[in-house]
Amino acid sequence: MALYADAAVVELLDSSNYKDWSVLVKTYLLAQDLWDVVEEEEEYDEEEEEEEEAEDEFKAWRKKNAMALHKIQISCGREAFSLIRNTSSAKHAWDTLAGYYNYNQNKPLFDAVLSGDWNEAEKFLTLHPDAIRARLPSTNDTALHKAIELENEHIVEGLVQLMSEEDLKLKENEGWTALALAAQRGNIEMVECMVRKNEKILSIPNEEDNMTPILHASLNENWDVVNYLYSVTPLQDLMPGKGPYGAGLLYNFILGMKFGSALELIERCPQLVFTQDIDGQFPMEGFVPSAFPSGTRFKFWQRWIYNCIHIERAISDIRVSVQNERNEECNRWKITWSSVVGFLQGLKSNLLQLLGINRIREIKQAHNQSRELLHHMCELIKHKHGHNYLLDAIFTAVEQGMFEFIDSVLQARPDLVWRTNEMGRVPFQFAIECRQEKIYSLIYRLNKKKRKLIGNFTDESNNNALHAAGMLSPLANLDNIAGAALQMQREVQWFKEVETIVLPGDKESTNKDGMTPHKLFTKNHKELVKEGERWMKETATSCTVVGALIITIMFAAAFTIPGGNNGQTGFPIFLHKKLFMAFIVSDAISLFSSTTSVLMFLGILTSRYAEDDFLKSLPTKMIIGLSTLFISIAAMMVAFSSALFIMIHKQSWIVIPVIFLASVPITLFIWMQFPLLVEMYISTYGRGIFDRKVKSRA
Structure with missing residues (x-):
């Protein structure tokens, strides 16, 4: 019997009477005009709290919620009441009790689904057809949700056949429909069987992240599912007026490098280019460096x-x-x-x-498609006013070095060269900060007057372009440069290059901290100069030891010639043999080149290590030192091999092993030091990292 006279039921809720109890309580709440707070929870906006009408509405809802919750509480037995003791929402209390007691009654169904036994599940559903909508109390999952999680396709197909169209709209606690869950997991068979049953579920977003099933599939790169869902999704569901779903799909297409699909979607709905997705991002922000040749690294072959x-x-x-x-x-x-x-x-x-x-x-095809898509998007932005949909994409592209993107966008919208980021820096100034030389080279498409204006442009801290070159930004692309000395050389090259586009007065202008560009450069590169000095000295010291050792050996070898001298004339016994002449010439070359090498490395060790020394002086000495050291090692091996052949000329079988062994140190030197030598030579005497005759490559 009920404990209170005003209870809504005769018997309190226990494990045996939930079905009758729920009918009685619902009827009572309907009669008392309280069912609406159980059916739908009030969403109270705190920002409207000061408005008297909104506050009155909330107070009225709070009162009805308390009355409904009280009726539910006093109609519960001890066990049932313990499940909802800490809840303050009538709706949450009702759903909790429904989930718990429905689960107990429908547990055989979930057990059959978990074990993959469709025969048992079908038998139970034949006797209890309403169990198709039963929920797990902890997660609010239906049997269909669990079958999808376990990827039991035959059970999913059986459950879908027994469900109504409305049943497929059911969501679990986090707001996921069964279709969204299947799309996220990438199971095309399960997705197809649900969509055939009810196409309306294609447009139902999750409550947790406001994403539709096709967005979940594209975010997880389940492209077979995406292609199917895209083919059956009505175009109006992707239009900007329907929400951010179309823009989100376009963004994911671009991010996943599905440029053909992205182009088709844009052709069907061009306005998506200017529409934000769920996270507030515009589609053009989806491009990544690997979408273009400049962002793809290949070996030379x-x-x-x-x-x-x-x-x-x-x-x-x-x-x-x-x-x-x-x-x-x-x-x-x-x-x-x-x-x-x-x-x-x-x-x-x-x-x-x-x-x-x-x-x-495949990579080249993707690059061609990305350029085609980018060209189409740029044709659209030519005729669109505003720039909010482009700014983040532009500065992200500058930071990541997407030359083709910046090239195309600036050709379509030249006015964007004057737009600023949150620091007040224009794209070219930001390119200097990020050390993106290809993008910076686009500045040479502008006339001299515009280049000077950009050089004179100051950010929020009153830094001009030369100040940006004086910064050692964490965004600077220096990790791909071998050695601190070459990194310092690159920094000096940047500073000298930017000096050519600024006015003479800008070279001495000060920022908010009272720093001129050169003072800022010196301050920010103090540690890099020290690291470059240490790297140069350590390399020079190691190479000096090797060079000095070769000098000693080759000098001694010149006076201890193979075969000895003629006792009567004093001339070498093998003077007229070709191998002997090869020995003498290679010995002399090795001696002279190693001496030159040691002198160059000594010059490095005694250098003053000023900032400008890293531009030409120090790299030149290192290039000469390493080159002559390589020549001396090679010549030493030739001299050694020649002497050995003279002494064992009758043992021809040993020639090949000797040649092989003599080539080992030369090979090791080429493998370890030659790439550095080539990089240093190109950096110092090559065509340079800046292209003053840049042409469109997009």
């Missing part, structure tokens, strides 16, 4: 293949040539045309696999 992928065309030409003469040649060699075709196809397949051409071709 991969770059060669990328630039001239014509192997398939060549094989096709061979096939055409063979086909034209197949009768004559096949008759001569008594072979069939099919065998020739099979051989060529096998050759093609092996070459493609060996060289990785298929992968390189």
